[in-house]
Amino acid sequence: MNQAISITMLDGVINRTIETVEKSKSQIFEIAENARLEGNSLKHDLYELRQEIAKVISKVDELELSYRRARTRLVLVSRNFQTYTEEDIRVAYEEANRIQVELSIYREREDNLKKRRNDLERQLRTLEETIQRAEKLVTQIGVVLGYLTGDLSKVGEALEEAKQHQMMGLKVIQAQEEERKRVAREIHDGPAQSMANVVLRSEIVDKMLKNERILEAQMELHELKEMVRLSLADVRRIIFDLRPMALDDLGLVPTLQKYIQTYEDRTKISVDLVVFGIEQPLKSSVKAAMFRLVQECLNNVEKHSGANMVQVKIEFQENTLRLVVKDDGVGFDQAAQKAKGGSYGLLGMRERAQLLEGTMELQSSPGEGTRVMFQIPVKF
Numbered sequence: 001m002n003q004a005i006s007i008t009m010l011d012g013v014i015n016r017t018i019e020t021v022e023k024s025k026s027q028i029f030e031i032a033e034n035a036r037l038e039g040n041s042l043k044h045d046l047y048e049l050r051q052e053i054a055k056v057i058s059k060v061d062e063l064e065l066s067y068r069r070a071r072t073r074l075v076l077v078s079r080n081f082q083t084y085t086e087e088d089i090r091v092a093y094e095e096a097n098r099i100q101v102e103l104s105i106y107r108e109r110e111d112n113l114k115k116r117r118n119d120l121e122r123q124l125r126t127l128e129e130t131i132q133r134a135e136k137l138v139t140q141i142g143v144v145l146g147y148l149t150g151d152l153s154k155v156g157e158a159l160e161e162a163k164q165h166q167m168m169g170l171k172v173i174q175a176q177e178e179e180r181k182r183v184a185r186e187i188h189d190g191p192a193q194s195m196a197n198v199v200l201r202s203e204i205v206d207k208m209l210k211n212e213r214i215l216e217a218q219m220e221l222h223e224l225k226e227m228v229r230l231s232l233a234d235v236r237r238i239i240f241d242l243r244p245m246a247l248d249d250l251g252l253v254p255t256l257q258k259y260i261q262t263y264e265d266r267t268k269i270s271v272d273l274v275v276f277g278i279e280q281p282l283k284s285s286v287k288a289a290m291f292r293l294v295q296e297c298l299n300n301v302e303k304h305s306g307a308n309m310v311q312v313k314i315e316f317q318e319n320t321l322r323l324v325v326k327d328d329g330v331g332f333d334q335a336a337q338k339a340k341g342g343s344y345g346l347l348g349m350r351e352r353a354q355l356l357e358g359t360m361e362l363q364s365s366p367g368e369g370t371r372v373m374f375q376i377p378v379k380f
Helices: 002-079 086-148 155-210 214-242 252-267 284-305 334-339 344-355
Strands: 270-276 309-317 320-327 359-364 370-377
Touching: 002 086, 002 155, 155 214, 252 270, 252 284, 252 309, 284 309, 284 320, 284 344, 284 370, 344 359, 344 370
Parallel strands: 270 309
Antiparallel strands: 309 320, 320 370, 359 370
């Protein structure tokens, strides 16, 4: 009875905590979104301000040239007063004075516009820092929420098990949150930014059409079409990275061939895919896991190795699937890496292999490249 009451009370406390944390997460997310909207508005203002500054600078250059000519004319008239009349001298003086006054006005306007531009750029940097801090907080809160919303039906057993698997559980949740953050960042920096730019430039096209600048509008529309095409390609790439539909339709090897081709085009790193044996039907979870292992290995090669060539070898053996990824990059000191706590990416791959009841073996040394081997037990 007391134990049931204690569990109920604990459950109530946790639920209220989750409620509060979720509310805080929503508020922080709202702050980040408002900052993004304000940032887009500032970018629009900054764009127009820079256009105006360019026009003012052009006008200042023009006036400076005119003023130099007027001064030269005034000096010439003043020195040759026998040749020129007093009226000529007066006109030359007034013209030089008029241009000087106009030049001073435009210089002051240029200074004011540049100060305003600098202020907008500072505000934009502050907003971007706010967004980064908010996103970091959302990720951290997501980790906490993921841990709190776990199965609490057997609190005693859960606490005992948490002592043994606490670090692994937290890392898995953090990996999920980081993946969501990565996808959100890719969408924000890619398609979302492109769409915002499309809206901005469509307004410019609208102004061009109203001013009957048809040729310029057509050129702008051509660029908009290309921008939308690239955004669509980004969206398709993000969808493919989340879950390649070809895995279920075509199988593991054709999907890897497609991914490697895209990877080579993007990174300019040559990848040689070698397959031994005949591809057998695999469970969906195994296919997805193998694809992610190859993807993570190639991502590590791109980020850290400085390699020019990679070999990906898949071997379908009896009741075993063997994967080897070898690069000709700079390699690393495994002992030094282990002393630092290990690589997060390597740890994630090792855990993924363990979830499949498989093994991972790593070989690397400075200047000798890196070789990663996986052996996954399967039933065809």
